[in-house]
Amino acid sequence: MLVYPHSPSDSMAQLVPCSSVFAQPLMQQQPNSSVASSSIQQPTTLADFNTHQSHHQQHQQHQQTNTFLEVPCYNAGGQTVPSSPTFSTWNYSPPSYWSDYNNRSPPMIIKSEPVGCHQVDETVADSSLEELLDDYTFDYYSSDIPSSSESVESNNNNNNISSKPITIKQEEPSISQGHALLRQCLRPSSDDYQQRCHLQFLNQIGSAIAALPPPHQVQQQQHQEIMMSIKTEKPATSSLLIGPTEIIQTRPKDWLLFSVSSWNRSTRKCVPPARSSAFLPVNPSQWSVDDVRAWLLWTSRQCALGPFPLERFHMEGAVLVALTEEEFRSRAPQGGDTLYAKLDIWRSAWNQRSAAAAAAKAAAAPTAPMVPTIQVDEPCADMSDLLACWINTTQDLQQPQQCSSSNNNNNMLSVGQHMLAVPSPASTSSLRGALSPYSDHTHSGSEDMASEMEEIEDEEDDEERAGSSASCRTTGQTATAAPSPNGSHIHLWQFLKELLSQPTVHGSAIRWLDRQRGVFKIEDSVRVAKLWGKRKNRPAMNYDKLSRSIRQYYRKGIMKKTERSQRLVYQFCQPYAL
C-alpha cells in the first residue's frame, strides 16, 4: 500500500527500524511465518533499538486493544467509514507543514455507519488540524489474483514471486507490513531532503510497478474480493518488514486503489475509504460512477476546494473526461477548473502511458531482460503528479537498464528480475542532493567567487550535466534514466522548484520563505528570468514575462496569491508545494 506522504498515520513508520526494513532481501521474507508475524524486527543500531523497544511496547498494546473492521462498506447517503486494520490506535505528531490545512474546510460530512464501522459523525468542516488530517492512500493491485488456497510458503520455497503471487492471509498482514515500510520511507520530516526522498520513493514504487509483466485482465469484482480479504486482516504488527516490492509484485499496474480515509479525532483512528472508492483504473475513461466519486472526493480534499456538489458529477469516467473546463466550472463553481486541470493530468498521463506501452511493445526485444532500476525523479506534487511520474518512469523503463550490483547493499531489494533500491538512513547522507534531477549540482560554492555571468554559465553547464548525469547519480548504486523534464520541456513551476531546491546555488536569486506553505521569494528577478530564458531558449525572457506566466498559475491552481501581497513573493498551492 502506498501512503500518500504526510498522512497522519505516517508516524507509525517511526516505529519501524528502517535499516532493518531494508536489511533483508525481499525474497527471504516469510510473510506467513508465525514467528515472523508475531515478533518484532530486530534492531540493528542503537537508534533502531530504541525505536524497536518503543515499537514493541506499542505493538503489544496494539494487539491487546485493537478491534478491527471486517468489511469496508459504503453508504450512499454519505461517507461510510469503516475502521482500518492498518490505521489503528497509533498516535502521531502532525508535521508542521500541515498547519496550512488549519483553515481548510473539507466539505464532506462523514456520517456514521451502524454495523462494523466506527462512529464518525463529526463534520470536518469546522475542525481543527487533527480532524482535517486525511490520509490519502492508494494501492496497486495484482493481476495475479491469489486464491485463498495458495500459500505464501510456496513463494518462499521457490523464490519466485513472479510466478506465484502472494496470498494475503488473515494472520499474515503483509499489506500492512508493506504499509509500514512505506510509512518508514514516507515518514514526515522537517528535512526537505526527506520529503524529496519520500516522493522519490513513490516513484521508485512506480518504477517497480512499471517493470512488471503486463497484467492479466482482472474483473473488478475479483479485486474487491481481494480488497475485502485485505481489509479483514488483523492489525499490522510492523514486525514483518516485507518490502513494498512484494506487494507490487502481486499487483497490476492498471489498477490503483484510490482511497480517501479520514482521521477521527475522538477515536484517534484513521478510517479507510468507502469500498466503492477503491480500484480506480488508471485510465479515467474506465472509471465507473463510483470511481469518479472517489476521485472527486480525493481531489477536492487534496486541493481543499471547499463546498463541492458531488451529485453534479454523478457520471462515469468516460463522460467525465468529455466534460469541458467550462462544464466543470458550471458544475463546481469553486474548484471546477482545478478539478478539470487535475483530471487533465490523469488523462494526459494515461495517454502518454498508452503511447509508451504501444511503442515499447513494437520495439520490444523478445530476449532482452528487463532489469529496471530506481528512478530519481522530481518530487511529485500530488497523486496526479505521481501518476505522471509513474508514466515517465514507465517510459524510461521501456529500455533495459544496466544495474550495477557491485554496490548492491542492503538498500537493494531484489524481487525476481526486478531491482528496487530503497533509501535508508545509512545511505541517505550520501544521497543528499542527489535525489532530484534538479537538485544536484555537483559544483560547490566556489562559484560564489566567480562573476555573475560566469556563475550563470556554470549553472547552465551544470544543469546540462545534471540532466545528462542524473541517471548515474540516482542512488550511487544504480544507473537509471531519470525522467527529468529537461531541456525546454519543463514547466515554469517545475523550474522554479528546481531553483528552490538548490539554495546553495540559487539561494541568492530565489529562496523559500516558508517551505511548508510553499511560499518563496524571488530575490533577483533579473537572474531568475535569465535562467528561465536560457532553459527555454528564450533570450528575450525577462521578469515581466516570467511573472505573467506565474500569474497564469493562479487560475490553474498551481500558485496562489499570498495572504499579504508582497513584492516578488509567490506561493505554490499546497499540492505543488510539496
Place this chain on the structure above:
DNA sequence: TACGAGGAATTAG
C-alpha cells in the same frame, strides 16, 4: 521605476 495584475494575441510543442 519596478512591480502586480490581467486582457489579448501569438507562438511553440
Place this chain on the structure above:
DNA sequence: CTAATTCCTCGTA
C-alpha cells in the same frame, strides 16, 4: 490544445 510568450494598459508603492 495547452503552456508559455509577447505586448499591452492600468494601478500601486
